[in-house]
Amino acid sequence: MAKHKNADLETSGPQDNQENNQFVPESTPSTLASKVAAGLYIVATPIGNAQDITLRALSLLKQADTILCEDTRVTAKLLMIHGISKKKCHAYHEHNAEKMRPKVLDKLNSGEVVVLVSDAGTPLINDPGYKLVRECNELGLPYTTAPGASSVITAMVLSGLPSDRFLYLGFLPNKTVARKKALEEVKSVRATLITLESPRRVAACLKDMADVLGNREAAVTRELTKRYEEVRRAPLPELAELYQNEVVRGEVVLVVGPPDESVNETSAEDLDSLLENALARLSVRDAVAEVVDATGLKKRAVYNRALELTKES
Known part of the structure:
Protein backbone atom coordinates (compact mmCIF):
# COMPACT_ATOMS: atom_id res chain seq x y z
CA MET A 1 0.00 0.00 0.00
CA ALA A 2 1.39 3.40 -0.97
CA LYS A 3 1.98 5.94 1.77
CA HIS A 4 2.24 9.68 1.38
CA LYS A 5 4.76 12.00 2.94
CA ASN A 6 3.36 14.81 5.05
CA ALA A 7 4.68 18.16 3.82
CA ASP A 8 5.28 19.67 7.26
CA LEU A 9 4.92 23.25 8.42
CA GLU A 10 8.46 23.79 9.60
CA THR A 11 11.91 22.57 8.67
CA SER A 12 13.71 23.24 11.95
CA GLY A 13 13.12 22.04 15.49
CA PRO A 14 12.90 18.67 17.27
CA GLN A 15 12.63 15.52 15.20
CA ASP A 16 10.65 12.45 16.17
CA ASN A 17 11.34 8.81 15.31
CA GLN A 18 8.53 8.38 12.79
CA GLU A 19 9.25 6.66 9.48
CA ASN A 20 9.15 9.93 7.55
CA ASN A 21 11.38 11.61 10.18
CA GLN A 22 9.25 14.73 10.29
CA PHE A 23 7.95 16.65 13.27
CA VAL A 24 4.41 18.04 13.30
CA PRO A 25 4.49 21.11 15.58
CA GLU A 26 1.72 22.55 17.68
CA SER A 27 -0.18 25.36 15.95
CA THR A 28 1.23 28.26 17.95
CA PRO A 29 2.08 31.74 16.66
CA SER A 30 5.80 30.97 16.80
CA THR A 31 5.58 27.85 14.64
CA LEU A 32 3.14 29.46 12.22
CA ALA A 33 5.85 31.95 11.32
CA SER A 34 8.42 29.19 10.69
CA LYS A 35 9.77 28.39 7.25
CA VAL A 36 7.56 26.00 5.33
CA ALA A 37 8.99 22.75 3.99
CA ALA A 38 8.83 21.98 0.28
CA GLY A 39 5.80 20.03 -0.91
CA LEU A 40 2.19 20.25 -2.03
CA TYR A 41 -0.28 21.85 0.37
CA ILE A 42 -4.02 21.40 -0.24
CA VAL A 43 -5.43 24.51 1.43
CA ALA A 44 -9.08 25.21 2.27
CA THR A 45 -10.31 28.75 1.69
CA PRO A 46 -13.52 30.53 2.83
CA ILE A 47 -16.85 29.57 1.27
CA GLY A 48 -18.25 33.07 1.73
CA ASN A 49 -17.00 35.04 4.71
CA ALA A 50 -13.38 36.02 4.03
CA GLN A 51 -12.56 35.75 7.75
CA ASP A 52 -13.15 31.99 7.68
CA ILE A 53 -9.53 31.19 6.85
CA THR A 54 -7.06 29.58 9.21
CA LEU A 55 -3.78 31.07 10.43
CA ARG A 56 -2.02 28.10 8.91
CA ALA A 57 -3.61 28.73 5.50
CA LEU A 58 -2.48 32.36 5.56
CA SER A 59 1.06 31.32 6.47
CA LEU A 60 1.19 28.85 3.61
CA LEU A 61 -0.18 31.33 1.07
CA LYS A 62 2.40 33.91 2.13
CA GLN A 63 5.30 31.49 1.74
CA ALA A 64 4.13 29.66 -1.38
CA ASP A 65 6.40 29.62 -4.42
CA THR A 66 3.43 28.69 -6.59
CA ILE A 67 -0.33 28.97 -5.97
CA LEU A 68 -2.63 26.78 -8.05
CA CYS A 69 -6.27 27.88 -8.25
CA GLU A 70 -9.48 27.47 -10.25
CA ASP A 71 -9.87 31.14 -11.13
CA THR A 72 -6.86 33.42 -10.65
CA ARG A 73 -9.12 36.46 -10.23
CA VAL A 74 -11.01 34.91 -7.32
CA THR A 75 -7.82 33.87 -5.53
CA ALA A 76 -6.15 37.23 -6.21
CA LYS A 77 -9.06 38.95 -4.49
CA LEU A 78 -8.72 36.71 -1.43
CA LEU A 79 -4.97 37.39 -1.28
CA MET A 80 -5.59 41.12 -1.51
CA ILE A 81 -8.15 41.03 1.32
CA HIS A 82 -5.57 39.41 3.59
CA GLY A 83 -2.68 41.62 2.50
CA ILE A 84 -0.81 38.94 0.58
CA SER A 85 0.68 40.46 -2.55
CA LYS A 86 3.18 39.68 -5.31
CA LYS A 87 2.16 36.03 -5.54
CA LYS A 88 2.00 34.33 -8.91
CA CYS A 89 -1.25 32.39 -9.29
CA HIS A 90 -1.60 29.69 -11.94
CA ALA A 91 -4.92 28.32 -13.18
CA TYR A 92 -5.40 24.62 -12.42
CA HIS A 93 -8.82 23.23 -13.28
CA GLU A 94 -10.58 20.44 -15.15
CA HIS A 95 -9.85 21.97 -18.57
CA ASN A 96 -6.07 22.28 -18.21
CA ALA A 97 -5.17 19.79 -15.45
CA GLU A 98 -3.73 17.15 -17.78
CA LYS A 99 -1.40 19.72 -19.34
CA MET A 100 -0.48 21.44 -16.06
CA ARG A 101 0.09 18.39 -13.88
CA PRO A 102 3.59 17.47 -15.22
CA LYS A 103 4.70 21.09 -14.74
CA VAL A 104 3.47 21.06 -11.14
CA LEU A 105 5.28 17.79 -10.44
CA ASP A 106 8.47 19.34 -11.82
CA LYS A 107 8.08 22.24 -9.40
CA LEU A 108 7.64 19.82 -6.50
CA ASN A 109 10.68 17.80 -7.60
CA SER A 110 12.74 20.99 -7.65
CA GLY A 111 11.82 21.73 -4.02
CA GLU A 112 9.11 24.36 -4.35
CA VAL A 113 6.27 25.06 -1.94
CA VAL A 114 3.12 24.58 -4.02
CA VAL A 115 -0.29 25.54 -2.61
CA LEU A 116 -3.49 24.23 -4.20
CA VAL A 117 -6.73 26.11 -3.50
CA SER A 118 -10.22 26.14 -4.99
CA ASP A 119 -12.44 29.17 -5.51
CA ALA A 120 -14.17 28.35 -2.21
CA GLY A 121 -13.97 25.66 0.41
CA THR A 122 -11.87 22.51 0.45
CA PRO A 123 -10.04 21.54 -2.76
CA LEU A 124 -10.50 18.11 -4.41
CA ILE A 125 -14.27 18.20 -3.80
CA ASN A 126 -15.68 18.20 -7.35
CA ASP A 127 -12.36 19.13 -8.99
CA PRO A 128 -9.43 17.25 -10.56
CA GLY A 129 -7.01 17.86 -7.70
CA TYR A 130 -7.24 14.25 -6.56
CA LYS A 131 -5.24 13.15 -9.61
CA LEU A 132 -2.37 15.43 -8.59
CA VAL A 133 -2.48 14.02 -5.06
CA ARG A 134 -2.51 10.48 -6.45
CA GLU A 135 0.63 11.15 -8.52
CA CYS A 136 2.39 12.73 -5.54
CA ASN A 137 1.56 9.59 -3.59
CA GLU A 138 2.89 7.31 -6.31
CA LEU A 139 6.07 9.34 -6.82
CA GLY A 140 6.79 9.72 -3.11
CA LEU A 141 6.51 13.53 -3.21
CA PRO A 142 5.53 15.25 0.07
CA TYR A 143 1.98 16.55 0.40
CA THR A 144 -0.55 17.36 3.10
CA THR A 145 -3.62 19.48 3.73
CA ALA A 146 -4.47 22.58 5.73
CA PRO A 147 -8.15 21.85 6.48
CA GLY A 148 -10.84 24.46 6.83
CA ALA A 149 -14.19 25.56 5.44
CA SER A 150 -16.46 23.16 3.54
CA SER A 151 -19.92 23.93 2.19
CA VAL A 152 -20.90 20.26 2.54
CA ILE A 153 -20.14 20.11 6.26
CA THR A 154 -21.55 23.60 6.90
CA ALA A 155 -24.86 22.67 5.24
CA MET A 156 -25.00 19.41 7.19
CA VAL A 157 -24.51 21.26 10.49
CA LEU A 158 -27.12 23.95 9.74
CA SER A 159 -29.77 21.58 8.37
CA GLY A 160 -30.66 20.11 11.76
CA LEU A 161 -30.91 16.68 10.12
CA PRO A 162 -29.22 13.49 11.40
CA SER A 163 -25.47 13.91 10.99
CA ASP A 164 -24.14 10.62 12.36
CA ARG A 165 -24.17 9.13 8.85
CA PHE A 166 -24.37 11.01 5.56
CA LEU A 167 -23.68 10.50 1.86
CA TYR A 168 -22.33 13.27 -0.37
CA LEU A 169 -23.70 13.03 -3.92
CA GLY A 170 -21.88 15.95 -5.54
CA PHE A 171 -23.97 17.46 -8.37
CA LEU A 172 -26.91 15.37 -9.54
CA PRO A 173 -27.56 15.06 -13.32
CA ASN A 174 -29.16 18.08 -14.98
CA LYS A 175 -32.06 16.27 -16.67
CA THR A 176 -35.09 14.84 -14.87
CA VAL A 177 -34.83 11.25 -16.15
CA ALA A 178 -31.16 10.92 -15.27
CA ARG A 179 -31.65 12.73 -11.97
CA LYS A 180 -34.48 10.45 -10.89
CA LYS A 181 -32.41 7.41 -11.84
CA ALA A 182 -29.55 8.65 -9.67
CA LEU A 183 -31.94 9.25 -6.76
CA GLU A 184 -33.44 5.76 -7.13
CA GLU A 185 -29.94 4.33 -6.70
CA VAL A 186 -29.56 5.94 -3.26
CA LYS A 187 -33.21 5.82 -2.16
CA SER A 188 -32.65 2.94 0.26
CA VAL A 189 -29.42 4.28 1.78
CA ARG A 190 -29.90 4.79 5.51
CA ALA A 191 -28.15 8.12 5.63
CA THR A 192 -28.70 11.83 5.18
CA LEU A 193 -28.08 12.85 1.56
CA ILE A 194 -26.17 16.00 0.59
CA THR A 195 -25.96 17.46 -2.90
CA LEU A 196 -24.85 20.70 -4.54
CA GLU A 197 -27.25 22.34 -6.98
CA SER A 198 -27.40 25.24 -9.38
CA PRO A 199 -29.91 27.91 -8.28
CA ARG A 200 -31.56 27.56 -11.71
CA ARG A 201 -32.37 23.90 -11.08
CA VAL A 202 -33.37 23.94 -7.40
CA ALA A 203 -37.12 23.78 -8.13
CA ALA A 204 -36.81 20.90 -10.61
CA CYS A 205 -34.43 19.00 -8.34
CA LEU A 206 -36.71 19.32 -5.31
CA LYS A 207 -39.68 18.09 -7.34
CA ASP A 208 -37.76 15.02 -8.50
CA MET A 209 -36.55 14.40 -4.95
CA ALA A 210 -40.11 14.55 -3.64
CA ASP A 211 -41.28 12.15 -6.36
CA VAL A 212 -38.53 9.60 -5.70
CA LEU A 213 -37.69 9.99 -2.01
CA GLY A 214 -41.14 10.83 -0.68
CA ASN A 215 -42.02 12.98 2.27
CA ARG A 216 -38.60 13.10 3.90
CA GLU A 217 -37.44 16.08 5.93
CA ALA A 218 -35.04 18.25 3.93
CA ALA A 219 -33.27 21.59 4.02
CA VAL A 220 -32.37 24.10 1.33
CA THR A 221 -29.25 25.97 2.46
CA ARG A 222 -28.18 29.04 0.51
CA GLU A 223 -25.35 31.58 0.58
CA LEU A 224 -23.70 29.89 3.55
CA THR A 225 -21.60 32.20 5.80
CA LYS A 226 -22.55 35.18 3.61
CA ARG A 227 -24.74 38.19 4.39
CA TYR A 228 -27.92 36.61 3.03
CA GLU A 229 -27.39 33.12 4.45
CA GLU A 230 -30.64 31.19 4.52
CA VAL A 231 -31.78 27.75 5.68
CA ARG A 232 -35.30 26.50 4.90
CA ARG A 233 -36.31 23.16 6.35
CA ALA A 234 -39.53 21.26 5.61
CA PRO A 235 -40.74 17.97 4.07
CA LEU A 236 -39.63 17.60 0.46
CA PRO A 237 -43.13 18.05 -1.07
CA GLU A 238 -43.55 21.35 0.77
CA LEU A 239 -40.13 22.61 -0.32
CA ALA A 240 -40.81 21.54 -3.91
CA GLU A 241 -44.06 23.51 -3.94
CA LEU A 242 -42.47 26.51 -2.25
CA TYR A 243 -39.68 26.82 -4.82
CA GLN A 244 -41.80 26.25 -7.95
CA ASN A 245 -42.37 29.97 -8.45
CA GLU A 246 -39.42 31.40 -6.56
CA VAL A 247 -36.26 32.88 -8.10
CA VAL A 248 -33.22 31.43 -6.33
CA ARG A 249 -29.90 33.25 -6.16
CA GLY A 250 -26.50 32.28 -4.83
CA GLU A 251 -24.79 29.02 -3.93
CA VAL A 252 -27.13 26.19 -2.88
CA VAL A 253 -26.59 22.95 -0.96
CA LEU A 254 -29.53 20.55 -0.50
CA VAL A 255 -29.71 18.22 2.49
CA VAL A 256 -32.26 15.38 2.68
CA GLY A 257 -32.88 13.32 5.78
CA PRO A 258 -32.66 9.50 5.82
CA PRO A 259 -35.69 7.27 5.16
CA ASP A 260 -37.96 6.64 8.11
CA GLU A 261 -37.65 3.02 9.24
Whole structure:
Protein backbone atom coordinates (compact mmCIF):
# COMPACT_ATOMS: atom_id res chain seq x y z
CA MET A 1 0.00 0.00 0.00
CA ALA A 2 1.39 3.40 -0.97
CA LYS A 3 1.98 5.94 1.77
CA HIS A 4 2.24 9.68 1.38
CA LYS A 5 4.76 12.00 2.94
CA ASN A 6 3.36 14.81 5.05
CA ALA A 7 4.68 18.16 3.82
CA ASP A 8 5.28 19.67 7.26
CA LEU A 9 4.92 23.25 8.42
CA GLU A 10 8.46 23.79 9.60
CA THR A 11 11.91 22.57 8.67
CA SER A 12 13.71 23.24 11.95
CA GLY A 13 13.12 22.04 15.49
CA PRO A 14 12.90 18.67 17.27
CA GLN A 15 12.63 15.52 15.20
CA ASP A 16 10.65 12.45 16.17
CA ASN A 17 11.34 8.81 15.31
CA GLN A 18 8.53 8.38 12.79
CA GLU A 19 9.25 6.66 9.48
CA ASN A 20 9.15 9.93 7.55
CA ASN A 21 11.38 11.61 10.18
CA GLN A 22 9.25 14.73 10.29
CA PHE A 23 7.95 16.65 13.27
CA VAL A 24 4.41 18.04 13.30
CA PRO A 25 4.49 21.11 15.58
CA GLU A 26 1.72 22.55 17.68
CA SER A 27 -0.18 25.36 15.95
CA THR A 28 1.23 28.26 17.95
CA PRO A 29 2.08 31.74 16.66
CA SER A 30 5.80 30.97 16.80
CA THR A 31 5.58 27.85 14.64
CA LEU A 32 3.14 29.46 12.22
CA ALA A 33 5.85 31.95 11.32
CA SER A 34 8.42 29.19 10.69
CA LYS A 35 9.77 28.39 7.25
CA VAL A 36 7.56 26.00 5.33
CA ALA A 37 8.99 22.75 3.99
CA ALA A 38 8.83 21.98 0.28
CA GLY A 39 5.80 20.03 -0.91
CA LEU A 40 2.19 20.25 -2.03
CA TYR A 41 -0.28 21.85 0.37
CA ILE A 42 -4.02 21.40 -0.24
CA VAL A 43 -5.43 24.51 1.43
CA ALA A 44 -9.08 25.21 2.27
CA THR A 45 -10.31 28.75 1.69
CA PRO A 46 -13.52 30.53 2.83
CA ILE A 47 -16.85 29.57 1.27
CA GLY A 48 -18.25 33.07 1.73
CA ASN A 49 -17.00 35.04 4.71
CA ALA A 50 -13.38 36.02 4.03
CA GLN A 51 -12.56 35.75 7.75
CA ASP A 52 -13.15 31.99 7.68
CA ILE A 53 -9.53 31.19 6.85
CA THR A 54 -7.06 29.58 9.21
CA LEU A 55 -3.78 31.07 10.43
CA ARG A 56 -2.02 28.10 8.91
CA ALA A 57 -3.61 28.73 5.50
CA LEU A 58 -2.48 32.36 5.56
CA SER A 59 1.06 31.32 6.47
CA LEU A 60 1.19 28.85 3.61
CA LEU A 61 -0.18 31.33 1.07
CA LYS A 62 2.40 33.91 2.13
CA GLN A 63 5.30 31.49 1.74
CA ALA A 64 4.13 29.66 -1.38
CA ASP A 65 6.40 29.62 -4.42
CA THR A 66 3.43 28.69 -6.59
CA ILE A 67 -0.33 28.97 -5.97
CA LEU A 68 -2.63 26.78 -8.05
CA CYS A 69 -6.27 27.88 -8.25
CA GLU A 70 -9.48 27.47 -10.25
CA ASP A 71 -9.87 31.14 -11.13
CA THR A 72 -6.86 33.42 -10.65
CA ARG A 73 -9.12 36.46 -10.23
CA VAL A 74 -11.01 34.91 -7.32
CA THR A 75 -7.82 33.87 -5.53
CA ALA A 76 -6.15 37.23 -6.21
CA LYS A 77 -9.06 38.95 -4.49
CA LEU A 78 -8.72 36.71 -1.43
CA LEU A 79 -4.97 37.39 -1.28
CA MET A 80 -5.59 41.12 -1.51
CA ILE A 81 -8.15 41.03 1.32
CA HIS A 82 -5.57 39.41 3.59
CA GLY A 83 -2.68 41.62 2.50
CA ILE A 84 -0.81 38.94 0.58
CA SER A 85 0.68 40.46 -2.55
CA LYS A 86 3.18 39.68 -5.31
CA LYS A 87 2.16 36.03 -5.54
CA LYS A 88 2.00 34.33 -8.91
CA CYS A 89 -1.25 32.39 -9.29
CA HIS A 90 -1.60 29.69 -11.94
CA ALA A 91 -4.92 28.32 -13.18
CA TYR A 92 -5.40 24.62 -12.42
CA HIS A 93 -8.82 23.23 -13.28
CA GLU A 94 -10.58 20.44 -15.15
CA HIS A 95 -9.85 21.97 -18.57
CA ASN A 96 -6.07 22.28 -18.21
CA ALA A 97 -5.17 19.79 -15.45
CA GLU A 98 -3.73 17.15 -17.78
CA LYS A 99 -1.40 19.72 -19.34
CA MET A 100 -0.48 21.44 -16.06
CA ARG A 101 0.09 18.39 -13.88
CA PRO A 102 3.59 17.47 -15.22
CA LYS A 103 4.70 21.09 -14.74
CA VAL A 104 3.47 21.06 -11.14
CA LEU A 105 5.28 17.79 -10.44
CA ASP A 106 8.47 19.34 -11.82
CA LYS A 107 8.08 22.24 -9.40
CA LEU A 108 7.64 19.82 -6.50
CA ASN A 109 10.68 17.80 -7.60
CA SER A 110 12.74 20.99 -7.65
CA GLY A 111 11.82 21.73 -4.02
CA GLU A 112 9.11 24.36 -4.35
CA VAL A 113 6.27 25.06 -1.94
CA VAL A 114 3.12 24.58 -4.02
CA VAL A 115 -0.29 25.54 -2.61
CA LEU A 116 -3.49 24.23 -4.20
CA VAL A 117 -6.73 26.11 -3.50
CA SER A 118 -10.22 26.14 -4.99
CA ASP A 119 -12.44 29.17 -5.51
CA ALA A 120 -14.17 28.35 -2.21
CA GLY A 121 -13.97 25.66 0.41
CA THR A 122 -11.87 22.51 0.45
CA PRO A 123 -10.04 21.54 -2.76
CA LEU A 124 -10.50 18.11 -4.41
CA ILE A 125 -14.27 18.20 -3.80
CA ASN A 126 -15.68 18.20 -7.35
CA ASP A 127 -12.36 19.13 -8.99
CA PRO A 128 -9.43 17.25 -10.56
CA GLY A 129 -7.01 17.86 -7.70
CA TYR A 130 -7.24 14.25 -6.56
CA LYS A 131 -5.24 13.15 -9.61
CA LEU A 132 -2.37 15.43 -8.59
CA VAL A 133 -2.48 14.02 -5.06
CA ARG A 134 -2.51 10.48 -6.45
CA GLU A 135 0.63 11.15 -8.52
CA CYS A 136 2.39 12.73 -5.54
CA ASN A 137 1.56 9.59 -3.59
CA GLU A 138 2.89 7.31 -6.31
CA LEU A 139 6.07 9.34 -6.82
CA GLY A 140 6.79 9.72 -3.11
CA LEU A 141 6.51 13.53 -3.21
CA PRO A 142 5.53 15.25 0.07
CA TYR A 143 1.98 16.55 0.40
CA THR A 144 -0.55 17.36 3.10
CA THR A 145 -3.62 19.48 3.73
CA ALA A 146 -4.47 22.58 5.73
CA PRO A 147 -8.15 21.85 6.48
CA GLY A 148 -10.84 24.46 6.83
CA ALA A 149 -14.19 25.56 5.44
CA SER A 150 -16.46 23.16 3.54
CA SER A 151 -19.92 23.93 2.19
CA VAL A 152 -20.90 20.26 2.54
CA ILE A 153 -20.14 20.11 6.26
CA THR A 154 -21.55 23.60 6.90
CA ALA A 155 -24.86 22.67 5.24
CA MET A 156 -25.00 19.41 7.19
CA VAL A 157 -24.51 21.26 10.49
CA LEU A 158 -27.12 23.95 9.74
CA SER A 159 -29.77 21.58 8.37
CA GLY A 160 -30.66 20.11 11.76
CA LEU A 161 -30.91 16.68 10.12
CA PRO A 162 -29.22 13.49 11.40
CA SER A 163 -25.47 13.91 10.99
CA ASP A 164 -24.14 10.62 12.36
CA ARG A 165 -24.17 9.13 8.85
CA PHE A 166 -24.37 11.01 5.56
CA LEU A 167 -23.68 10.50 1.86
CA TYR A 168 -22.33 13.27 -0.37
CA LEU A 169 -23.70 13.03 -3.92
CA GLY A 170 -21.88 15.95 -5.54
CA PHE A 171 -23.97 17.46 -8.37
CA LEU A 172 -26.91 15.37 -9.54
CA PRO A 173 -27.56 15.06 -13.32
CA ASN A 174 -29.16 18.08 -14.98
CA LYS A 175 -32.06 16.27 -16.67
CA THR A 176 -35.09 14.84 -14.87
CA VAL A 177 -34.83 11.25 -16.15
CA ALA A 178 -31.16 10.92 -15.27
CA ARG A 179 -31.65 12.73 -11.97
CA LYS A 180 -34.48 10.45 -10.89
CA LYS A 181 -32.41 7.41 -11.84
CA ALA A 182 -29.55 8.65 -9.67
CA LEU A 183 -31.94 9.25 -6.76
CA GLU A 184 -33.44 5.76 -7.13
CA GLU A 185 -29.94 4.33 -6.70
CA VAL A 186 -29.56 5.94 -3.26
CA LYS A 187 -33.21 5.82 -2.16
CA SER A 188 -32.65 2.94 0.26
CA VAL A 189 -29.42 4.28 1.78
CA ARG A 190 -29.90 4.79 5.51
CA ALA A 191 -28.15 8.12 5.63
CA THR A 192 -28.70 11.83 5.18
CA LEU A 193 -28.08 12.85 1.56
CA ILE A 194 -26.17 16.00 0.59
CA THR A 195 -25.96 17.46 -2.90
CA LEU A 196 -24.85 20.70 -4.54
CA GLU A 197 -27.25 22.34 -6.98
CA SER A 198 -27.40 25.24 -9.38
CA PRO A 199 -29.91 27.91 -8.28
CA ARG A 200 -31.56 27.56 -11.71
CA ARG A 201 -32.37 23.90 -11.08
CA VAL A 202 -33.37 23.94 -7.40
CA ALA A 203 -37.12 23.78 -8.13
CA ALA A 204 -36.81 20.90 -10.61
CA CYS A 205 -34.43 19.00 -8.34
CA LEU A 206 -36.71 19.32 -5.31
CA LYS A 207 -39.68 18.09 -7.34
CA ASP A 208 -37.76 15.02 -8.50
CA MET A 209 -36.55 14.40 -4.95
CA ALA A 210 -40.11 14.55 -3.64
CA ASP A 211 -41.28 12.15 -6.36
CA VAL A 212 -38.53 9.60 -5.70
CA LEU A 213 -37.69 9.99 -2.01
CA GLY A 214 -41.14 10.83 -0.68
CA ASN A 215 -42.02 12.98 2.27
CA ARG A 216 -38.60 13.10 3.90
CA GLU A 217 -37.44 16.08 5.93
CA ALA A 218 -35.04 18.25 3.93
CA ALA A 219 -33.27 21.59 4.02
CA VAL A 220 -32.37 24.10 1.33
CA THR A 221 -29.25 25.97 2.46
CA ARG A 222 -28.18 29.04 0.51
CA GLU A 223 -25.35 31.58 0.58
CA LEU A 224 -23.70 29.89 3.55
CA THR A 225 -21.60 32.20 5.80
CA LYS A 226 -22.55 35.18 3.61
CA ARG A 227 -24.74 38.19 4.39
CA TYR A 228 -27.92 36.61 3.03
CA GLU A 229 -27.39 33.12 4.45
CA GLU A 230 -30.64 31.19 4.52
CA VAL A 231 -31.78 27.75 5.68
CA ARG A 232 -35.30 26.50 4.90
CA ARG A 233 -36.31 23.16 6.35
CA ALA A 234 -39.53 21.26 5.61
CA PRO A 235 -40.74 17.97 4.07
CA LEU A 236 -39.63 17.60 0.46
CA PRO A 237 -43.13 18.05 -1.07
CA GLU A 238 -43.55 21.35 0.77
CA LEU A 239 -40.13 22.61 -0.32
CA ALA A 240 -40.81 21.54 -3.91
CA GLU A 241 -44.06 23.51 -3.94
CA LEU A 242 -42.47 26.51 -2.25
CA TYR A 243 -39.68 26.82 -4.82
CA GLN A 244 -41.80 26.25 -7.95
CA ASN A 245 -42.37 29.97 -8.45
CA GLU A 246 -39.42 31.40 -6.56
CA VAL A 247 -36.26 32.88 -8.10
CA VAL A 248 -33.22 31.43 -6.33
CA ARG A 249 -29.90 33.25 -6.16
CA GLY A 250 -26.50 32.28 -4.83
CA GLU A 251 -24.79 29.02 -3.93
CA VAL A 252 -27.13 26.19 -2.88
CA VAL A 253 -26.59 22.95 -0.96
CA LEU A 254 -29.53 20.55 -0.50
CA VAL A 255 -29.71 18.22 2.49
CA VAL A 256 -32.26 15.38 2.68
CA GLY A 257 -32.88 13.32 5.78
CA PRO A 258 -32.66 9.50 5.82
CA PRO A 259 -35.69 7.27 5.16
CA ASP A 260 -37.96 6.64 8.11
CA GLU A 261 -37.65 3.02 9.24
CA SER A 262 -40.60 3.00 11.61
CA VAL A 263 -42.96 1.49 9.02
CA ASN A 264 -40.91 -1.70 9.23
CA GLU A 265 -41.82 -2.12 12.88
CA THR A 266 -45.30 -3.29 12.02
CA SER A 267 -46.84 -5.37 9.25
CA ALA A 268 -46.97 -3.37 6.03
CA GLU A 269 -50.15 -5.27 5.13
CA ASP A 270 -51.79 -4.32 8.41
CA LEU A 271 -50.78 -0.70 8.01
CA ASP A 272 -52.19 -0.54 4.49
CA SER A 273 -55.43 -2.09 5.67
CA LEU A 274 -55.81 0.42 8.49
CA LEU A 275 -55.01 3.35 6.22
CA GLU A 276 -57.34 2.26 3.45
CA ASN A 277 -60.16 1.90 5.93
CA ALA A 278 -59.47 5.32 7.44
CA LEU A 279 -59.00 7.05 4.08
CA ALA A 280 -62.38 5.79 2.92
CA ARG A 281 -64.01 7.77 5.73
CA LEU A 282 -61.64 10.64 6.52
CA SER A 283 -59.29 13.19 5.04
CA VAL A 284 -55.64 12.22 4.72
CA ARG A 285 -54.74 14.27 7.76
CA ASP A 286 -57.45 12.77 9.96
CA ALA A 287 -56.84 9.26 8.63
CA VAL A 288 -53.15 9.51 9.49
CA ALA A 289 -53.95 10.78 12.98
CA GLU A 290 -56.32 7.86 13.57
CA VAL A 291 -53.78 5.24 12.45
CA VAL A 292 -50.98 6.84 14.47
CA ASP A 293 -53.15 6.72 17.58
CA ALA A 294 -54.03 3.08 16.90
CA THR A 295 -50.52 1.81 16.11
CA GLY A 296 -48.09 4.11 17.86
CA LEU A 297 -46.11 4.49 14.63
CA LYS A 298 -44.38 7.73 13.79
CA LYS A 299 -46.66 10.23 12.11
CA ARG A 300 -44.20 10.99 9.31
CA ALA A 301 -43.93 7.33 8.29
CA VAL A 302 -47.69 6.81 8.29
CA TYR A 303 -48.22 10.03 6.34
CA ASN A 304 -45.69 8.92 3.72
CA ARG A 305 -47.54 5.65 3.23
CA ALA A 306 -50.91 7.40 3.12
CA LEU A 307 -49.65 9.63 0.30
CA GLU A 308 -48.39 6.60 -1.61
CA LEU A 309 -51.73 4.83 -1.24
CA THR A 310 -53.60 7.92 -2.33
CA LYS A 311 -51.37 8.27 -5.38
CA GLU A 312 -51.83 4.60 -6.29
CA SER A 313 -55.60 4.85 -6.06
